[in-house]
Amino acid sequence: MRQFKLEVAALLAAWASAAACLDVPQSSQGTCPNNVNAKQLGNKLSNTAEIYFPGSAGFAAAIARWSALDPPVASIVVVPGTENDVVETVKFANQKCLPFLATNGAHGSITTLGKMTHGVEIYLTQLDCVEIASNGQTAKIGGGILAKNLTDVLWAQGKQAVTGTCECVGYLGPGLGGGHGWLQGHYGLVSDQYVSMNVVLADGTLTTIDENSDLWWAMRGAGHNFGIVTSVTSKIYDLVPNYAIETLIFSGDNVEAVYEIANDNWLTNGTMPVDLNNWSYWYFDPTSDPDKPVIAFYIIQEGVNIVDPVYTEPFYNIGPISSQAQSGTYLDLAAWTGISLADPPCQKTGEANPRFPIYLKSYNATAQRQVYDIFSSLVTNSSGPFGSALFMFEGYSQQGVKAFPDNATAFAYRSDNLLVAPLLTYKLDGPELDAYVAQVGNQIRQILYEGSGDSSLHAYVNYAYGDETPLVWYGSEEWRQDRLQTLKKKYDPNARFSYYAPVA
Incomplete structure (x- = not known):
């Protein structure tokens, strides 16, 4: 602990020195951490660019992330005003042997970001044309x-x-x-x-x-x-302005029934109509069920004011706890599904928000029951830290995705139909809790993987936890990995871009 405090003190002192460098004259020989001279950089940037140092409100806002688990650490933040400001900042960082990382919405929660322990954050928010x-x-x-x-x-x-x-x-x-x-x-x-x-x-x-x-x-x-x-x-x-949604809330007792119907109702087979999307969440809502997480199932249809009953009736036959039909526009979709600017997923609260994603082709009802029971034991524990946890099941129409060949891009999983991820939100409380979350999250993912019948694990890189491998993020085919490695050696031989799900 004493060594940790000394390291923090040294880091704070370095930050203070860096802040002072912003005001030194151009001719000054003042030394910043790693020879950073912010005045030198500032002279190369446009008059709309900004540089923030620790202790300023701008710096605090720029480094804030949705997930506080293993975040990157910045020594300074550069806010480019032009595309050329990015050029000058990268050149400057290279000259000073400083790591750099571009950021924007800061929702990537992957733990590999924590490998950046100092350097330049390039906050792109002004490039919004x-x-x-x-x-x-x-x-x-x-x-x-x-x-x-x-x-x-x-x-x-x-x-x-x-x-x-x-x-x-x-x-x-x-x-x-x-x-x-x-x-x-x-x-x-x-x-x-x-x-x-x-x-x-x-x-x-x-x-x-x-x-x-x-x-x-x-x-x-x-x-x-x-x-x-x-x-x-x-x-x-x-x-296409008009949309409709049907929101059905089910008891967790109906896990198998809900997802068996989802499989049988054209919602998971890759040929779901292009005007349809279906999502579901699991979360603890004691007003609906005081004992266990509920299943919120969303069926969204484009170009209508009421979702076609052919999609909803099989679910109503199960007997939902409650239901709600709404109509509106494309602009309403985020609020309907709890991901608008006003909703919890858009707040930066200082909590950890790790996800453990997996792609599936269809639901395995037995596996759904197994992971539901694990999830339920987490979120309904009155003394536990996971009351805000969420399990996400994203079912988009895939026809437009599958219209492109599998080898068209580095995205490897066009043949999959469902994006699934437990989101285990919790307040940071030391490495033991972090390790426990990683163990449980991977246990859940392993059950789903074993139930999928797939020969390799497929994970969405934008939701990645961080302990996956490049084969999981980018596809296990040898030709894919070879192509990525060849391009990496050509365009980034010194691995300057190495903090977000590195290819090697």
Whole structure:
């Protein structure tokens, strides 16, 4: 403990020294940690760029993350005002042998981020432009925009894009790992929409790439490993405004029945109609059931005011505790499913939020029961730390995703139909609790994996816990791993991009 306190004191002293460097004259020989001279960097940035140091409100806001488990540690934060500011910051970091990490929505909870123990955070929030092309078919989108902001800007022009579903998540981050969204049944993944992108490479070069670049394949699925995307040109579409949802709350006693019907009702077989999505959550709600977690099952349909009974009647036959039918627009989807800006998943509370994702082709009712019982024992323990935990089951229409060949991008799991992940929210309380959570989360995932019949574990890199391997994140086929390694050696031989689910 004494050594830990000494290390903290030394770190705080280094931060204080760094803060002082911001004000020294250009000619001063003042020394910052690792020879950081913020004045030297500031002189190369645009007049809209900002630099934050520890102790400032700007720094605290920039480094705040949704999950406080193994976060990256920054010595300074640079907020670029232009794409060239990213170039200059990466070059500066390279010159000073400083690690760097680009951030935006800060919802990636992967523990590999904790390997960054100092360095430069490049906070992209100012790069939030949206420029719709004159033909109305594409838009240039800044690398720092959030999903909600992009949706609102496009909505005002009668347009929409495939984005992630949660309003506070960045647009580009999910896309670099593939990117699931409400519209993927029509058009494919977020990354399938990209036409070109401006990328700052590991050496600080700003380049524009498209389908003619060998890097294009890797950026759409494993992009965190190869560059910082400062802007992207993406396909956009005419919007369909009206949506309907049916929310059914079931007792946990009905786990097998609910998911057997989901399998039999065209919801999990990869040919679910393109206008349909289904989600479900497990969570503890004592107002509905004081003894165990409930199942909240959502059926969402596009272009209607009432969900077609052909999809809902089999579930009503089970006998839900309660139900609610709502109609509205695309803008209502996040609030209906509890992931709007106002909802808990968009709050940065200082808690740990690890997930243990797995892709499935269909539900195994026996496995669902087993993991439900484990989850129930966690969240209904009155003295336990997991009262806010959530189990997520995301069932999107897959037809647009499967329309692309399996080898089209570095995203490897187009043949899977369901994205499943326990979210074990808890307050940090030392390494023993962290280890316990990792053990339970992986136990749950292993049960689902064994029940899937798959020969290899498939995990969504954007939800990854961090103890998975590149074969799990990016596909176990030898050709996939070889291609990623070859591109890594070419574009990032010194592994400057090595903190988010590294390919090696």
